[in-house]
Amino acid sequence: MLQIRSDDGLDIMDAIFDIPDEGSVWERIRADYRTYFVVAEFKNYTDQIGQNSVTQLADYLWVDAFRMFGLLISREGPKQSAADTRRKVWLKEKKLIAFLADEDLIEMARRVDEGKNPYGVIREQLIEFFRTLAP
Secondary structure, eight states, X not given: OEEEEOTTSSOEEEEEEEOOSSSSTTHHHXXXXXXXXXXXXXXXXXXXXXXXXXXXXXXXXXXXXXBOEEEEEESSOBOHHHHHHHHHHHHHHOXXXXXXXXXXXXXXXXHHHTTOOTHHHHHHHHHHHHHHOOO
16 A cells, blocks of 8 residues: 555555465565564655654554554665664664665566566565674
8 A cells, every 4th residue: 555644644645555474475575573464665756765764664663553564665774874874773673674676576476477576675685784784
């Protein structure tokens, strides 16, 4: 569903997608991060995204609504400040955010064309995030 407004009318999420509990590559995200939804924010900036974009998306993620996983999609990848903010959001609140830039979307489309799983692009990023995560 695109352009979802929160029940208090204060927040407008660009997109929110239900994660089926069976038969989906997203099942693992649903189980691991206690989320029923993927919240996506789209930024059409010409520069890399900064920490404010991460903070905005993190505000839309909320344990009580089972929204704990977000995709921040932008033309360019994140600035270091955005990556640092994502790390803090994970460590403090267990909200997980993945970044997708143009090149990632192109790679996902290529994998679909080849009959491969496009989710692998996101999974590879998350594996690297957790592999290098330190307290």
